Amino acid sequence: MSLTDSVKDELAAVRDPRPTARVAELTALLRFAGGLHSIAGRVAIEAELESDVLARRTARDLMEIYGVRPELHRVQASSGRNGGRFAVRVIEGGETLARQTGLLDQRRRPVRGLPNRLTTGARPDLAAIWRGAFLAAGSLSEPGRSAALEIACPSAEAAMALVGAGARIGISAKAREVRGLPRVVVREGDAIRMALAEMGAQRTAAEWEQLRQRREVRAGVNRLVNFDDANLRRSAQAAVAACARVERALEILGDTVPDHLRQAGELRLAHRDASLDELGHHADPPLTKDAVAGRIRRLLAMADKKAATDGVPDTESAVPANVED
Template identity: 60%
Template structure:
């Protein structure tokens, strides 16, 4: 089951609390999943939902809060294998529309969320978001592109939902994506706060565990890649140094000071060792700076003599090695 389905399954059973919060949740579901239309000179309200449990809950709440009977049924599936359900109010549609804020007292369609709800208490604001998510929300898997989104019927509703989130202390942004108005929460802490606010506590715990596992795995991968890169650089540096030392011995022949020859031979004998390891293998032991200094002086001496003789220096050894590779 997807995270989105898990959230909807969990919060459909959450009690909004007061009758005002219950009414706000019903109004929100109808706003985000419903349509108000006039058929045969009477207003009809219909909400299409992807959960039978939510459809039953909405039908019961409409009856309990407003005393209006709603018809429930199965709608034609938008996609093969996808179930869809409707809640339809055929009688007293205009009355329910006014009571839920879909229509004002003058019979005009309201495009956003009624101010008395959008400016309400925290439980009412949470109920608005809960209803919106149940109607048209999605939660993606944790990661760099993680988001909690709600598709909105128009820009006014999107802006009102952003405002409701802000009054809950949760930052959300309105965006139009491919012609659809959406409200998006991207910040990890904000997503956590919103899941907690709408009552999806079990999903929140699972989502947070998944996020932490992914972050741990990503950190481990970065460290492995970092270590691999360091090892490759160290190995390449050792190969280059060995090639230059071999060329230095060719240039200098027998004219190599003994302490520089010893350092060069140590480098060639333990080709994959680090400078620190070379120093430990020396007899007597040396610091890595001492080993590096002697190898540098060996190469410098060889390059100076090569310049005097007009022959290629120690860098020639590096070029030849790369060609062989």
């Protein structure tokens, strides 16, 4: 199963009981999976979805929330797609539904983005918008240089609305055109993990983060093999080990870590290959290399002490077995 399928399976099982969140998710799904059509001179709503399970769930939500009975059809796959797709179509009462969901404005004009009342809603509603959009048109690639969480958008306005909704709940995303088609893209590793968690894919977020960390450690270790100079190799090993220990220390201490020690640890992680002297120059205000080293040393000592008290693995346990500390 691909990562995208894993995310969508998990999100399809999320059932937020709040009416506003259900409306937000369903509206976003309809908007990003197809939206408005004109059939026999009448306004119709149609969503084209990847799975029978999601199509049936969408039809059930339409009946429960709006009292309409949609049609379900299997759609022949195009040459660029594998397998079939499933269409959820509402013709009878389509215009009324379009007004209720906000896909049509009061003057019967299609809404190019998303209804304003949704994008300015509460946090659960904004998360539901992202969940519905991803279920309709999202994809997730594996961790690496080209890692990305992407959502294909029906219009540039819809892309900007999704970016704005994400910004309000801490999802850092950008709208861009890819081969002439608008998309919303999340690229940075932590931002991808946060987006998955906010949408409700907690399990996949954790699995994706573990895979990312394993690959980063492996990449760091693999780089060591190519170093010809023994001193460079030892320095690189020390950097990998130090970063692994700092990450573990911040995890152990959580919110209890003092701000000045957290800043030193985050500085180490942000500039993994930098020397202590270089780290000091990156600090604001600048620090001496001895000050940076002292703060990181105190951070690790504090974390190891707490780990011993709590009976959990200490910072040394985070260092890969084939890397010398």
